[in-house]
Amino acid sequence: MPKVEFWQGNTAVVMGAIAAGCRFFGGYPITPSSEIAEIMAAELPKVGGKFIQMEDEIASIASVIGASIAGLKAMTATSGPGFSLKQENIGFAYMTEVPVVVINVMRGGPSTGLPTKVSQQDVMQARWGTHGDHETIALAPASVQECYELTIEAFNLSERFRQPVILLSDEVVGHMREKIVIPEKGSYHIVDRKRPKEDPEKFVPYKPDPEDDIPPMASFGDGYRWHVTGLTHNQWGFPTNDPDIAEEKILRLMRKVRRFKGEIVKYDTYEVEDAEILVVAYGSVSRTALSAVREARSRGMRVGFFRPITLWPFPDDELRGLLGGVKSVLVPELNCGQMILEVERVVGGKARVFGKGLVNGELFRPSEIFDFIKEVA
Amino acid sequence: MSDQRYEIRIAGSGGQGVILAAVIVGEALALYEEGLNVVQTQAYGPEARGGASKAEVIVSRGKIDYPKATNPNLQVILTQKACDEYVHDASPNSVVIVDDFFVTEPPKINANIYSLPIVRTAREEIGREIVTNMVALGTIASILESWDLAKPESIRKAILDRVPKGTEELNSKAFELGYKLIKEKL
Numbered sequence: 166m167p168k169v170e171f172w173q174g175n176t177a178v179v180m181g182a183i184a185a186g187c188r189f190f191g192g193y194p195i196t197p198s199s200e201i202a203e204i205m206a207a208e209l210p211k212v213g214g215k216f217i218q219m220e221d222e223i224a225s226i227a228s229v230i231g232a233s234i235a236g237l238k239a240m241t242a243t244s245g246p247g248f249s250l251k252q253e254n255i256g257f258a259y260m261t262e263v264p265v266v267v268i269n270v271m272r273g274g275p276s277t278g279l280p281t282k283v284s285q286q287d288v289m290q291a292r293w294g295t296h297g298d299h300e301t302i303a304l305a306p307a308s309v310q311e312c313y314e315l316t317i318e319a320f321n322l323s324e325r326f327r328q329p330v331i332l333l334s335d336e337v338v339g340h341m342r343e344k345i346v347i348p349e350k351g352s353y354h355i356v357d358r359k360r361p362k363e364d365p366e367k368f369v370p371y372k373p374d375p376e377d378d379i380p381p382m383a384s385f386g387d388g389y390r391w392h393v394t395g396l397t398h399n400q401w402g403f404p405t406n407d408p409d410i411a412e413e414k415i416l417r418l419m420r421k422v423r424r425f426k427g428e429i430v431k432y433d434t435y436e437v438e439d440a441e442i443l444v445v446a447y448g449s450v451s452r453t454a455l456s457a458v459r460e461a462r463s464r465g466m467r468v469g470f471f472r473p474i475t476l477w478p479f480p481d482d483e484l485r486g487l488l489g490g491v492k493s494v495l496v497p498e499l500n501c502g503q504m505i506l507e508v509e510r511v512v513g514g515k516a517r518v519f520g521k522g523l524v525n526g527e528l529f530r531p532s533e534i535f536d537f538i539k540e541v542a
Numbered sequence: 543m544s545d546q547r548y549e550i551r552i553a554g555s556g557g558q559g560v561i562l563a564a565v566i567v568g569e570a571l572a573l574y575e576e577g578l579n580v581v582q583t584q585a586y587g588p589e590a591r592g593g594a595s596k597a598e599v600i601v602s603r604g605k606i607d608y609p610k611a612t613n614p615n616l617q618v619i620l621t622q623k624a625c626d627e628y629v630h631d632a633s634p635n636s637v638v639i640v641d642d643f644f645v646t647e648p649p650k651i652n653a654n655i656y657s658l659p660i661v662r663t664a665r666e667e668i669g670r671e672i673v674t675n676m677v678a679l680g681t682i683a684s685i686l687e688s689w690d691l692a693k694p695e696s697i698r699k700a701i702l703d704r705v706p707k708g709t710e711e712l713n714s715k716a717f718e719l720g721y722k723l724i725k726e727k728l
Binding site for chain 2: 169170171196280281337340341342343344449452453455456459528530531532
């Protein structure tokens with residue numbers, strides 16, 4: 166019988182990470198993510214893993230990158246202010262192609278903002294927080310069950326694509342306790358990074374596998390030579406200004422994710438078949454939205470629900486395919502309008518798009534979203 | 543039982559253990575009762591002590607979408623500040639239990655209001671104000687039993703899972719006193 170627990174979202178993140186094979190956590194506690202560090206400190210040693218509380222957020226992500234280069238699945242957890250500090254090294258991980266998982270339990274910002282209150286103000290920061298071109302993979306859980314499952318997925322994607330993957334949780338989902346059914350070992354897929362098969366003398370560290378554009382990754386200490394730099398580099402990992410090599414490096418970083426977008430994107434729908442109004446919501450807000458959509462349906466209104474689970478890449482083709490009879494698209498979110506920009510891009514003027522923002526630290530109540538639906542009906 | 547949604551709220555001041563009390567109710571319902579969906583949330587400020595704080599438990603045999611209370615069926619309120627801030631969205635005919643020491647002005651709302659010596663029981667009968675939340679849990683157990691939602695035994699078990707070793711008797715005694723506080727009034 167699968168085990169049932171009553172866990173906090175943050176606990177489920179930790180247990181999901183360990184199930185995925187995470188064996189290193191470097192972090193600096195910050196509300197509302199602190200439980201992740203606290204529980205990691207208790208749980209990782211039980212499975213032979215290492216926990217380090219670093220001196221700050223920058224050192225935390227640096228330690229995670231180092232642990233990953235040494236061969237361990239590694240992660241850190243933070244909230245807005247710490248996510249800001251980590252951005253430079255997140256960029257380093259994109260450029261050097263080091264798998265790392267970063268959990269951001271969103272709280273109100275900017276700056277130290279509202280430490281104990283929910284927000285979704287970091288959606289665009291997850292996408293563009295670090296400078297330079299890169300493809301972001303960011304997942305937004307809406308339940309404790311998903312905190313577990315999407316953390317496993319974050320590790321799998323990170324290992325597969327050799328890049329940072331972000332879990333964009335929020336204060337409500339992170340602190341909420343809920344029933345969770347722990348999947349039995351073997352019932353979920355675990356991905357480990359590809360290792361080089363050739364002899365160390367013949368190893369070319371950034372030579373991509375033509376199958377997927379992703380180079381196999383050696384661990385430091387295994388005898389494979391590998392130069393790691395944030396400067397644009399050639400196949401041996403050494404800096405170069407060669408225009409062709411520089412261009413191919415960046416194009417490949419983009420391509421390795423874009424090629425497989427169809428396999429990465431995740432989303433959820435409810436009653437979309439005949440919908441004239443579509444509510445698009447993610448994370449904790451999606452739970453309020455679903456409640457309001459059910460209420461609208463019970464009154465005979467043709468309202469559907471679309472929830473991006475991967476915020477990045479945004480499930481654009483999937484949303485576009487549902488727009489047939491849709492006249493209005495509503496985007497309630499706990500910011501002043503971030504995901505709505507993607508929705509507007511996808512809708513492309515074929516329906517009206519309305520946003521509703523909330524930045525007072527509270528979660529939308531079902532009546533607020535129901536009233537929003539009534540306004541446009 | 544239908545898919546009826548029950549909303550329970552425990553509110554007070556940071557440090558009174560309202561979040562722990564709600565976690566225990568949640569664990570009792572989720573792990574020791576059959577077929578219930580349960581979600582527990584909380585709201586508190588940045589301070590470790592003081593400030594109004596609330597914790598909520600939503601229970602249903604059906605799916606729970608919105609995880610917070612909108613019109614609670616049961617509230618246990620331990621301070622005047624929390625009472626002023628939170629009590630007003632009570633569902634009509636719901637149960638509101640207020641502490642008779644700290645809540646000096648019981649709310650004037652359409653609800654079944656019980657003013658009970660929760661803090662005084664902890665302080666005077668047990669001699670430890672720290673078990674206030676366990677007395678509160680006892681009152682909640684009585685109500686949930688009267689609604690056929692949970693056995694008091696489930697909450698007793700969940701308390702023993704949570705409290706530090708060596709304090710089981712203290713906490714259990716506080717729970718039993720709380721259970722009796724309202725039992726005789728129902």
